[in-house]
Amino acid sequence: MTDPSTSSGTGTATVTIAIDGPAGSGKSSVSKEAARRLGFGYLDTGAAYRALAWHVLDLGAETSDESAVQDAAERFPYAISLDPDRYWVRVGDRDVTEAIRDPRVTAAVSGVARIPAVRTRVNALFRALVRDSGRPGVVVEGRDITTVVAPDAPVRILLTADPDVRAARRSAELQGEDAGAVATALHRRDAADSKVVDFLTAAPGVSVVDSTDLDFAQTVAAVLDVVAAGTQTHTQEMHDGR
Numbered sequence: 001m002t003d004p005s006t007s008s009g010t011g012t013a014t015v016t017i018a019i020d021g022p023a024g025s026g027k028s029s030v031s032k033e034a035a036r037r038l039g040f041g042y043l044d045t046g047a048a049y050r051a052l053a054w055h056v057l058d059l060g061a062e063t064s065d066e067s068a069v070q071d072a073a074e075r076f077p078y079a080i081s082l083d084p085d086r087y088w089v090r091v092g093d094r095d096v097t098e099a100i101r102d103p104r105v106t107a108a109v110s111g112v113a114r115i116p117a118v119r120t121r122v123n124a125l126f127r128a129l130v131r132d133s134g135r136p137g138v139v140v141e142g143r144d145i146t147t148v149v150a151p152d153a154p155v156r157i158l159l160t161a162d163p164d165v166r167a168a169r170r171s172a173e174l175q176g177e178d179a180g181a182v183a184t185a186l187h188r189r190d191a192a193d194s195k196v197v198d199f200l201t202a203a204p205g206v207s208v209v210d211s212t213d214l215d216f217a218q219t220v221a222a223v224l225d226v227v228a229a230g231t232q233t234h235t236q237e238m239h240d241g242r
């Protein structure tokens with residue numbers, strides 16, 4: 001039987017590093033840097049939900065219209081780069097890397113993420129992207145990676161931070177936007193998303209990295225420490241045939 005914590009499309013096993021967390025917890029920035037340091041790929045799973053929300057809006061529909069979302073998901077020409085140094089997202093021949101961060105898309109994205117058929121479809125895509133990555137490992141970040149997409153990953157991390165700290169970091173990023181409105185939007189999205197999957201508490205076996213009192217470099221170092229410990233145990237288990 002194949003080891004479910006690794007995947008192989010090319011004969012070379014790919015190690016999955018699974019990272020979940022709420023909005024603004026640092027998942028994308030920290031995972032991208034960790035991937036660079038490890039020489040791994042980086043998979044931003046939220047980008048698929050964002051790109052589908054963008055696609056639905058671009059077709060003139062609303063993400064609250066479940067059948068419009070399902071129709072769009074069935075013909076969704078999505079592509080994403082797993083290179084942490086050359087990150088891009090495309091829908092057909094449109095580069096939507098920037099467009100999917102637009103507040104209009106951010107406000108609409110939970111509407112597509114709540115549909116179980118959409119989740120099943122994109123989860124299969126994520127597993128295929130990891131399997132076919134041709135890389136020794138991929139850092140995969142999102143909301144349900146540790147629990148649904150890759151529950152057998154050798155390293156599973158819940159990256160978290162105090163809600164006010166997350167809101168302040170996001171607000172610092174979005175210069176010129178009202179800090180109160182940014183915080184409200186962030187908390188509203190977490191509330192909607194956490195009705196669908198639990199990314200606020202760590203599932204059994206998942207390590208918590210709380211960055212509330214850590215700067216960016218310290219957070220990356222804390223994640224890499226968990227990765228080192230987890231991959232060492234995994235290698236030993238493989239060696240022992242467990």
Ligand SMILES: Nc1ncnc2c1ncn2[C@@H]1O[C@H](COP(=O)(O)OP(=O)(O)OP(=O)(O)O)[C@@H](O)[C@H]1O
Pocket residue numbers: 021022023024025026027028029030046169170173211214215216217219
């Ligand atoms: N430990 C840290 N200290 C200070 N700033 C941080 C830290 N971690 C992340 N940041 C900053 O916080 C902001 C939010 O991080 P990031 O976009 O990576 O979060 P995210 O979890 O991917 O958010 P979302 O789910 O909304 O996409 C970024 O500006 C990032 O540089």
Ligand SMILES: Nc1ccn([C@@H]2O[C@H](COP(=O)(O)O)[C@@H](O)[C@H]2O)c(=O)n1
Pocket residue numbers: 023027045046047049050109110113141142143144145189193
């Ligand atoms: N595994 C995931 C990842 C994301 N989502 C949904 O996508 C939205 C955008 O994610 P970001 O990480 O880019 O902020 C997020 O708000 C969720 O609605 C998800 O459901 N599962």
